[in-house]
Amino acid sequence: MLVQALIGFMGAITFAHIYRVPTKQLFYAGLVGALGWTICLITRELWGEIGGVFAAATAVAICSEMLARRRRQPVLVFLIPGVIPLVPGGKAYLTMLSFLQDDYGEALALLVTTVLLAGAVAAGIIIASSIFRLYSRAKHVRR
16 A cells, blocks of 8 residues: 555656646655555555545645645645646556457446546546635635
8 A cells, every 4th residue: 555655646746746736746746646556555445446536636635735735736636746646647558458359338437437437537627626715705805
């Protein structure tokens, strides 16, 4: 599990560097990626692959929102690198490979899984971000 967390950390840091995240924020972006990947690995055994990705994306979005406020950075500084390990790129590759090999049954099954995984990532981010926006608005209205 520790090796997998390190892989999530390195994947997030690598993409954070590519996207020119400020150097002082690289470590935090890597932590968000490691956390997301670890949550995905733990929860997918309980809730299935799609449920695990959804839980991990939600956790990444919540952590990104909290870190953005604490570190005074845009949310995307932590969110984009943090969600990269969850993107179903391998499934998308296998989908295209199955289509190219004329294995249409397998290709369609993989296509549905890939779309559902991508949707789980998007839904987790949208739900967590929406809750934070509502909370922020309610907090400002009370003042």
